[in-house]
Amino acid sequence: MTGRLAAVAATIALLMFLAAPLAWTLVASLTPEEQLFDHPAALPRDPGFDHYRALFDERNFLVPVRNSLIVAGLTTALAVPIGALAAYAIARLRFRGKAALLAFVLAISMFPQISLVPPLYLLLRELGLIDTYPGLVLPYLTFAMPLTIWLMVAFFRQLPRELEEAAMMDGAGRLRVLLEIVLPIAWPGIAATAILVFLYSWNEFLFALSFTIGPERQTVPVAIALFRGRYQVPWGQVLAAAMVASVPVMLLVLLFQRRIVQGLTAGAVKQ
Amino acid sequence: MRATSHAREARAAWLFVLPAIGLIALVTLVPVLWTFWESLHLHDLRMPWLGRPFVGLDNYREALTDARLRGALVHSAGFTVSTVLIEVVLGLGLALAMDRAWRGRALLRAVVLLPWAIPTVVAALVWRFLFDARSGAIASLLGTTGIFADVAWLSHPWLAWVPIVMADVWRMTPFVALLLLAGLQQIDRTLYEAAQLDGAGSWQQFREITLPLLGPALAVTVLFRALDAFRVFDLVYVLTRGGPGTATEPASLYTFVALLQHLRFGYGSALASLVFALTFALSLAYIRLARASLIGEVR
Amino acid sequence: MASIALERIEKVFPGGHEALRHFSLEIPDGEFMVLVGPSGSGKSTALRIIAGLETPTAGRVLIGGVDVTAVPPQKRDLAMVFQSYALYPHKTVRENLAFGLRMRGAAAGTIEERVAEVSRALQVEALLDRRPAQLSGGQRQRVALGRAMVRSPRAFLFDEPLSNLDPALRGDTRAELSILHARLRATMVYVTHDQEEAMTLGTRIAVLDNGVLQQVAPPRELYERPANVFVARFVGSPPMNLLRGTGQIPAGISGLDPSTAVLGIRPHDLAIAATDEADVMVMVEVVETLGHQLHLRCRTESPDPAPIVVATAADRAVAAGDRLPLRMRRDRVHRFDPATGRRLESASGGNPG
Numbered sequence: 059m060t061g062r063l064a065a066v067a068a069t070i071a072l073l074m075f076l077a078a079p080l081a082w083t084l085v086a087s088l089t090p091e092e093q094l095f096d097h098p099a100a101l102p103r104d105p106g107f108d109h110y111r112a113l114f115d116e117r118n119f120l121v122p123v124r125n126s127l128i129v130a131g132l133t134t135a136l137a138v139p140i141g142a143l144a145a146y147a148i149a150r151l152r153f154r155g156k157a158a159l160l161a162f163v164l165a166i167s168m169f170p171q172i173s174l175v176p177p178l179y180l181l182l183r184e185l186g187l188i189d190t191y192p193g194l195v196l197p198y199l200t201f202a203m204p205l206t207i208w209l210m211v212a213f214f215r216q217l218p219r220e221l222e223e224a225a226m227m228d229g230a231g232r233l234r235v236l237l238e239i240v241l242p243i244a245w246p247g248i249a250a251t252a253i254l255v256f257l258y259s260w261n262e263f264l265f266a267l268s269f270t271i272g273p274e275r276q277t278v279p280v281a282i283a284l285f286r287g288r289y290q291v292p293w294g295q296v297l298a299a300a301m302v303a304s305v306p307v308m309l310l311v312l313l314f315q316r317r318i319v320q321g322l323t324a325g326a327v328k329q
Numbered sequence: 330m331r332a333t334s335h336a337r338e339a340r341a342a343w344l345f346v347l348p349a350i351g352l353i354a355l356v357t358l359v360p361v362l363w364t365f366w367e368s369l370h371l372h373d374l375r376m377p378w379l380g381r382p383f384v385g386l387d388n389y390r391e392a393l394t395d396a397r398l399r400g401a402l403v404h405s406a407g408f409t410v411s412t413v414l415i416e417v418v419l420g421l422g423l424a425l426a427m428d429r430a431w432r433g434r435a436l437l438r439a440v441v442l443l444p445w446a447i448p449t450v451v452a453a454l455v456w457r458f459l460f461d462a463r464s465g466a467i468a469s470l471l472g473t474t475g476i477f478a479d480v481a482w483l484s485h486p487w488l489a490w491v492p493i494v495m496a497d498v499w500r501m502t503p504f505v506a507l508l509l510l511a512g513l514q515q516i517d518r519t520l521y522e523a524a525q526l527d528g529a530g531s532w533q534q535f536r537e538i539t540l541p542l543l544g545p546a547l548a549v550t551v552l553f554r555a556l557d558a559f560r561v562f563d564l565v566y567v568l569t570r571g572g573p574g575t576a577t578e579p580a581s582l583y584t585f586v587a588l589l590q591h592l593r594f595g596y597g598s599a600l601a602s603l604v605f606a607l608t609f610a611l612s613l614a615y616i617r618l619a620r621a622s623l624i625g626e627v628r
Numbered sequence: 629m630a631s632i633a634l635e636r637i638e639k640v641f642p643g644g645h646e647a648l649r650h651f652s653l654e655i656p657d658g659e660f661m662v663l664v665g666p667s668g669s670g671k672s673t674a675l676r677i678i679a680g681l682e683t684p685t686a687g688r689v690l691i692g693g694v695d696v697t698a699v700p701p702q703k704r705d706l707a708m709v710f711q712s713y714a715l716y717p718h719k720t721v722r723e724n725l726a727f728g729l730r731m732r733g734a735a736a737g738t739i740e741e742r743v744a745e746v747s748r749a750l751q752v753e754a755l756l757d758r759r760p761a762q763l764s765g766g767q768r769q770r771v772a773l774g775r776a777m778v779r780s781p782r783a784f785l786f787d788e789p790l791s792n793l794d795p796a797l798r799g800d801t802r803a804e805l806s807i808l809h810a811r812l813r814a815t816m817v818y819v820t821h822d823q824e825e826a827m828t829l830g831t832r833i834a835v836l837d838n839g840v841l842q843q844v845a846p847p848r849e850l851y852e853r854p855a856n857v858f859v860a861r862f863v864g865s866p867p868m869n870l871l872r873g874t875g876q877i878p879a880g881i882s883g884l885d886p887s888t889a890v891l892g893i894r895p896h897d898l899a900i901a902a903t904d905e906a907d908v909m910v911m912v913e914v915v916e917t918l919g920h921q922l923h924l925r926c927r928t929e930s931p932d933p934a935p936i937v938v939a940t941a942a943d944r945a946v947a948a949g950d951r952l953p954l955r956m957r958r959d960r961v962h963r964f965d966p967a968t969g970r971r972l973e974s975a976s977g978g979n980p981g
Contacts, residue, residue: 069426072419073437076444076503079455082466086458144349151342152335159346161616166357168612170560172581173605176588176598177363178356200357203349223681224714226701227785228728228775232341242718261448263563264581268589279450283567293458300454304447311446315439319507335683337700 087297094293109298122281128191130259133198138252141206149214167204171264174200182269189271197265202255209321213247250317253310278303368599374592388599397575401583409558412497420505428513441503453567456496486576489569496564505550512546552615580604629815630692630782631657637687639673647673649839660809662818662830669836675819679785680704707776708785713768715760721771722756728779746774766797783815823863835859857969860892866937868892875932878907892962895939898954906953915946
């Protein structure tokens with residue numbers, strides 16, 4: 059019984075460790091700057107949205123938010139349809155070399171981003187795409203495409219093959235089967251994939267840091283990381299920006315928690 | 330005549346696959362080869378008048394004697410080993426807790442996902458704030474113990490690793506737990522019932538059933554995390570910028586500096602190729618593991 | 629409606645598994661052909677090759693006399709009922725039924741008419757606006773059947789369509805399928821692993837084992853003149869008893885040389901006789917009471933004791949441990965070659981049946 063109690067206590071401690079920093083950040087982002095350093099763990103005396111107001115009014119934080127939305131949105135819109143099509147072929151159609159193909163996709167997803175930076179930088183510079191949206195979307199496909207294929211292959215493989223065979227017997231061609239039978243049934247998987255691709259794109263930092271120059275095209279993570287005050291770190295605004303960067307993904311996670319977990323684990327651990 | 334049905338299917342398959350594979354090859358495979366090619370040249374963007382002469386393995390020779398690179402590799406490796414170890418132990422505990430059916434499990438799963446889902450940059454900032462010498466909650470908490478009073482955590486040559494590792498553990502433990510939880514849930518429940526009837530206690534059940542059957546999932550998780558940890562960049566960039574000096578600089582950050590701050594593209598590409606080669610060895614092991622379970626199924 | 633023919637089909641799956649070997653089968657127009665065999669015998673593969681869902685490694689598929697080996701399934705105009713029913717979960721029953729007609733470009737009026745007709749015949753009219761998830765197992769089965777019937781295809785293919793039904797419903801549905809066949813006079817190919825289902829449904833039955841066709845015959849012939857030991861044991865319940873060699877086969881069965889033959893006798897063709905008329909004495913080990921009859925699991929008291937099963941009327945009082953004298957019905961003794969397992973047609977021994 060004491061063992062069980064200890065286990066519960068340990069779990070709760072672990073949960074505190076996971077939840078407390080975010081809670082503390084939220085509180086701090088609502089605390090006036092001069093009180094931030096009074097007494098670290100105390101609740102603010104008069105909480106307010108001053109930092110958020112300053113963030114958008116003075117710092118133009120809407121620009122990076124807009125950039126991030128556009129880049130992550132475009133990446134998702136491009137990677138998911140193209141990747142899903144390939145994933146369907148790998149999961150369902152018979153052709154030589156598809157195991158090799160899947161291994162290739164997996165290998166690609168393991169490439170360290172940093173080793174892609176030099177050529178992509180030179181390429182984008184050559185094409186005049188440094189500091190543009192396509193200049194970010196293109197590099198983002200390096201992780202978005204393998205991720206999509208990997209997840210969608212796992213999803214497609216879970217669908218009962220007989221449905222597609224039944225449709226073929228009913229006279230539907232390959233494309234017809236894909237559009238009218240597979241897609242309507244696979245949409246939860248597609249949605250989960252899209253969410254994950256969006257999430258990864260929204261959070262990406264190294265490429266965004268490498269391939270943008272000024273604040274005009276910086277994404278949210280880069281903007282936050284390069285936040286400067288005149289003399290010292292403006293913590294209130296930084297933490298407010300951190301909350302702004304986190305709220306969309308937190309919402310996605312809370313709403314689609316089950317599907318995201320399915321997606322994450324479908325590829326990685328299935329035995 | 331007969332072959333046509335198969336051939337037709339194969340043709341359709343390649344038609345479906347080609348856009349994706351073409352795109353992937355274009356944005357990853359070609360660049361990686363290009364990186365290697367670039368690494369055989371002297372290419373300094375600060376000195377365009379030097380051109381881009383072929384220098385063979387000169388960049389690699391320089392890398393061999395580069396003490397900063399050696400330090401960076403040690404930092405990456407040390408970070409990888411320590412974070413993966415802590416995350417797997419804590420993650421396994423968390424997974425076992427989540428595997429039990431109890432109220433609020435769904436909520437727990439969502440809460441647990443949050444640190445993973447937010448941008449790494451944000452996670453790093455949160456921990457920088459917590460360890461900030463002036464305002465940090467943890468810094469002051471640790472300060473009250475007396476031992477760590479007035480420690481400037483983030484500018485201390487080796488204590489700076491504490492916030493870095495803690496931030497990563499905070500961010501990735503839930504992810505590890507979820508992967509392991511998926512592995513746990515594939516274990517046939519009746520095995521535990523059979524073991525109970527055979528007289529096994531909970532520790533024995535864990536030793537004799539859970540651990541051996543979780544083995545493959547555990548191995549995949551460890552390698553997966555190791556690959557990711559070895560590439561660490563965002564976290565360190567935001568928390569310490571590799572400082573003080575280069576005390577916490579990992580390999581990918583040094584590569585980034587060589588490339589985009591020193592603008593030495595030839596040398597930076599050599600570093601990038603080295604990082605790639607090291608990761609690639611690890612990923613081969615991972616693919617071998619994953620192959621049996623995942624790719625094998627496709628056939 | 630059309631005839632179907634498989635000509636010297638070979639099917640080797642990637643990985644080397646030989647699913648079908650030298651497989652040839654003629655299915656005339658209007659026949660109810662049942663493919664039966666244990667799991668892994670290749671019966672489903674044969675059906676899927678007819679459907680076009682698998683391509684044979686060698687050999688030809690003919691439908692209505694035309695080579696369709698290279699024709700994809702959607703152009704073969706066959707209908708198939710799957711084991712899992714494979715109803716489209718995102719479509720209503722009505723849409724499920726209409727799908728095949730719609731794919732073939734039927735006019736809206738025709739579709740409506742046909743769907744109404746079929747749903748009336750199968751008594752699923754009230755379910756037309758439901759989705760498959762809202763149906764019971766039996767209802768799903770009927771809709772799956774309806775989806776096949778709605779288009780009057782050239783042939784119907786069934787892949788173990790009853791195996792997901794509970795036993796009570798299975799019998800009824802089986803009868804309905806027979807009636808349906810009689811009414812439509814359609815070519816039907818039916819796969820099952822259940823020999824009883826095969827016997828009750830088929831006008832002819834093809835027995836497969838290990839990718840090889842063992843025998844094709846009407847049910848009665850299959851039962852009375854099994855072509856080999858495998859068919860003899862597979863068809864009929866409980867399975868036929870086999871006795872081998874002089875140590876097991878009683879002397880005095882006319883026309884049978886015990887040293888060169890395997891003797892087969894069905895449990896129903898063994899009678900408890902007077903001791904002096906007995907072919908063999910057995911010891912009863914287990915008595916299984918089925919209600920209308922008893923199955924006695926016995927062991928012979930021959931020099932080389934063999935297990936033997938006897939089916940007898942239930943009114944007999946028998947208990948485990950009893951010794952019984954058994955006599956074989958002479959005209960029901962089957963003989964097989966011990967080396968090849970093939971049936972031996974002997975001069976004496978009488979005509980079966």
